[in-house]
Amino acid sequence: MTSNNIRVRFAPSPTGYLHVGGLRTALYNYLFAKKNGGTFVLRIEDTDRARFVEGAVENLIDTLKWAGVDFDEGPGKEGSHGPYVQSERLAIYRKHIDLLLAKGSAYRCFCTSERLDQVRKEREKLKLAPKYDRHCLNLTAEEIEKLLQTNTSFVVRMKVPEATTIAFRDAVREEVEFASDALDDQILLKSDGYPTYHLANVVDDHLMEITHVIRGEEWLSSTPKHVLLYKYFEWELPLFAHLPLLLNADRSKLSKRQGDVAVEDYRTKGYLKEALVNFVALLGWNPGTEQEIFSKAELVEQFSLDHVNKAGAIFNIEKLDWLNFEHLRKASDGEVLAMLKDEIRKSPYSANRYSDEYLLNVIRAMRERMTFVRDILDKSPYFFESPAEYDASVAEKRWKPETAGQLKQLAEEFSGLDRPGKEQYEQALQQVAARLNIGNGSLIHAIRLAISGVGTGPGVYELLEILGKDESVKRIHHAIANIQHE
C-alpha cells in the first residue's frame, strides 16, 4: 500500500488506557498516512518500568482496533523496523549512548538524587533556571574509572551547548526557537539502564525512518533537546507537527478529574466509534468547508496538516452527543438491532422475549428520538414491560373523571377489530370520539398515558400497532383500574 516513503507513528506509553487525546493524535497520524499513501507505525514506549500497567498494551491495541485506527506496523504486526516495543530495544539504545559518550556529546553523572534535589533548591532560591550544575562534567577520566570500578550507579546526560539558538520548523507553528542556555543537560539513560523518552524517541524515530512526527503540544518544549540529538547523531530531522491540546471546560489540560478521558469509557457509554472519531477529528482540525459529519473515508480524503489549528480545544460533550445521534441514524436497522440486543442483554429484561420483528418496529419508532441505542430502553421502557406506574403530572392534565368510561368504550371498540393496523386504530378512535361527541385529542392523550405510562413518545397509533391489540386492551383496562384523577 505504500507508494512513497512517508512514515508516521503513534507512540503511547502503556500506563493504563487510551486517552481521548491519544486517540486524536493516533487518528491524525493515521489520516495523514492514509491520505498520503504512507505507513502508520505503532510503537510502545514502555521505558518507565514504575508506571507500566499489566495488560495496558493489549488494551491500547484493542481500543485502537475498535476505533478503526489501524496501524501498518507495530506489536503483533511486525514489519522491517521492529521490535516495536522499546523495552525490547535496550541494546540499541546502549549502543547509541556509547556513541554519544565517545563523541563527548554526553557524559556520565554519578550525582545522588539527594544532591540533585539540593542543587535544584539552591538554584531556585537564586531564581535561576532549574538546571543540573554540571558537577560531573568536570570529572577526570581517572575519577570516572574509579567510580565505575566501584559500581557506583550513574545516569548519562546530554551535553547541551552553551549560548546558541536551537531552531526548528513545525508544520503547525512554523519557526520555533529556543536558547540553548535554557535547556538542562537532559538525562538520556537512567541508572536502571533504561533510556528516557528523549533518547529512545529520537533513536527509534530515526531507525524506524519516521518522516513526520505528529504529536501533542506538550512535547514542544522538549523538541530542542531532540533536535540537538539528531544533530549529535548527524541524522536528518523529521518534520515536526505539534497538535493543540485537548482541554477541560476550564481550559486546563484534559484530565481524568473533570470527566471521562479514556476512550473505553465513551465506548461503554454507548458512543459509536464513528461519532467519537468524527468528533476528535474536528478538535484541532477543520476541512475548510462547512461539512460537519464525516465518515472515516471522508476524513482520510480531506485531512491535511495545513488545516490544523494552533489553539487548544475544549472537549465539548454536547457536540459529541449530536454527532452520535447523526451517526446512529445513518446506521441500518439491522445494525441498530444488534446493538439493541446487546443493551437488552445488559438490562433486566430477558433477551429472547422479543422477536427481531418486534424490536425492529420499536427501533423504527424510536429512530428520531434517541442519541444512544440505550435510550430505547431508558426512554421507552413501555415497549418491554407494562407501565408499573403512571406519570402523575400527565394524569392530572389528561385524565379527567369521565376518561375511564370513555376508554372503556374505546377498548371495546379495539377488541372488535380484526388484526388492526395504524389506520384501523385511528378510525376506531375517531368513531368513538364522534359517538361521545368529544375531540380526538382527549382520547389520544388518555390512551397514550394508559398504554405507556408517560406523556411523550412515538405516535399513539404506531404505539398501538407495535404493542398489538391484546396487549393494548389489557393495558387500557389496567390503567382504568389504577389511574386516579385529582
Next chain:
RNA sequence: GGCCUCAUCGUCUAACGGUUUAGGACGCAGCCCUCUCAAGGCUGAAAUACGGGUUCGAUUCCCGUUGGGGCUACCA
C-alpha cells in the same frame, strides 16, 4: 518564577489585507408543523481580549499589555 506557546460567538471553527451588516456547526430561545415528545423547516440572541503602530484599508502584518495553556522529573 523561567522558557516556549496560544488568543474570532458559551463551545468547535471559517476568514489566508479589501467580495464582511465577521460565515457555519453544537448548544440556547422563539415560531411553524403536530395527538405528545422528537425529527424537520424558518427566525433570533451570541465573537474578532486590550492598547499602540504599518497601510488608502486591518480579524488578518508588527510591537506591547493582559489572559490562557504547556514544559520546567532517573514520567512519557
